[in-house]
Amino acid sequence: MTFLKLAKLVLKDSEIPLTVSEIWKIAVNKGFDRKLNSQGKTPSATLGARLHIIARDNPDDIFKTVGSRPKRFYLSNKNYDIDFSEYEVGKTEEETAIISKNELNHKYSEKDLHRFLTHFAFFSLKSYTKTISHSKSDKKKYGEWVHPDMVGCEFPIDEWDDNVLKLSSSIGNTSIIIQSFELKKELNLTTLREKFFQTVSNSSWANESYLVAAEISEDEEFMQELKRLSRGFGIGVIHLDIVNPNNSKVLLQPEYREILDWDTLNKLVLMNSDFKEFIKRIETDLKSHEIRKELYDRVFDDEDLIKLIKNVS
Template identity: 50%
Template sequence: MTFLELAESIIKEENRPLTANEIWNMAVEKGYDNQLNSQGKTPWATLGALLYVNVKDNPKSIFSKTDSRPKRFYLKKMAGKIDLYENTIPEEPTTKKKKFDFFEKDLHKHLTFYAYYYMQSYTKTINHNISSKKEFGEWVHPDMVGCYYRTQDWKKEVGNFSSAIGLRSVVLYSFEIKRELSFANLRESFFQCVSNSSWANESYLVAARISEDEDFMKELERLSLSFGIGVIELDTEDPHSSDVIIPAKHKKDLDFETINKLAMNSDFREFLETVQIDYTSGKIHNKEYDVVLSVEDISIIK
């Protein structure tokens, strides 16, 4: 049984929309989890990721999701029953949120979760405090870096062949994280990202709250197109709903002069060493990267 087959069975038996966690918990109660062909350590997170990706990217998907929070999944053939069901769900009280009830550092675990499940990337936080302020400018280091190993799903012979013919099988990411993006901080945040992320294959500006103002979005898209910087919006209430709202332009060549400068930071240097070892050995050393937490453990906004 696959994860999607498991989800289909549970939803069909319950005959109502369910969250990814509800589907998993019911599957465990029914013993369906024992029928999965998976050895992963966090199957509940894998189930959620697969459902979200399937609904979003597969036009022939048998699944759909509700607009409610949290998102619930149902079979498309059940669509006629959804409106009636959704109307029975009590609406959450509308309370005005504080300006911010979280710190930038709280968003690192959200980005780690999203990068791992949706970009197949292993991330590492870069501690700015261990770099000499005399030797570095204000905007030298990104907040987080990441690596995607194309060869991790390839047979060993294919990986060896790609290396032999000079095909690069590693993608390096750079992330600059902000709590919020609006006209008030757009230019400073954007050019900070440009300054410290030009070395990577793909660079992203990441935020938990992004202004929906039409003029702001036009300016954000213009800057992104001009400099090739992508934008990721983190959903702190529903981590699976985080998304790349503007894709980054992929650069084939790395800026090794900047990489050499960044390597004065021990966190970044350790990241480079880990990537080299993992790529050469073909084995991912998860302990050397940021820990990927469960959805429940990364919840920060009540």
């Protein structure tokens, strides 16, 4: 059983929209969780991410949402004898537990965003990430603006047959996608060019490069310039929603580069032990045909991420 099939079975028998936690509780009571084809340690978090992503990115799908904080799910092909407006208003315990961006008052750091990006990359990009510690880099040897904040790898292992993997490896083509991420708390017109070109310098060696931020200006002039730079240099932009992590999304798609910049890869391996470990981990996982998830950055669920931001504020 898949997570979406589990959710569909639960919602089919419900006369009202349900939150992720309610769907999961009913599924466990009915024994659906034991039929899942999943080895993850936080299946309820995986369920929530899958539902949020498909409802957000696939408007023609049967899963729909109503309300916010908490968001509730229902099926578009089911008739409900209820007033949906009741779920659009009112304050619940879950809602009061979640802080607003105004309450954060910029007290969180860029480092706090790493867990949010790991969550988003795993559930939305199907990527396994690694934080690259600046303190472990020999900047004297190679200078500034070479070092990425985080890197990620999307594997074909989950989708490819072992025989296809072995053949692709033997001819040097495994179709992995290596990503590089530059994280910032805020993007606005005043500092955009500096932060953007730092990303170009740090990340353009990868198959996909991203500039990532939690607060992105909605100013029209800023957005036009951001789109122009993104198109011109092939850099994608990710917005991390620190109030509702499952609402994070890719605002601008990156250009895919088929060939990695091997010279820069070599520089990064020589200058930073975290990056060297990341490259060795990819090689080992490809050879074993098994992704050791626990050896990459830990994937926290959305509730833990919200608690993290509340504590720092």
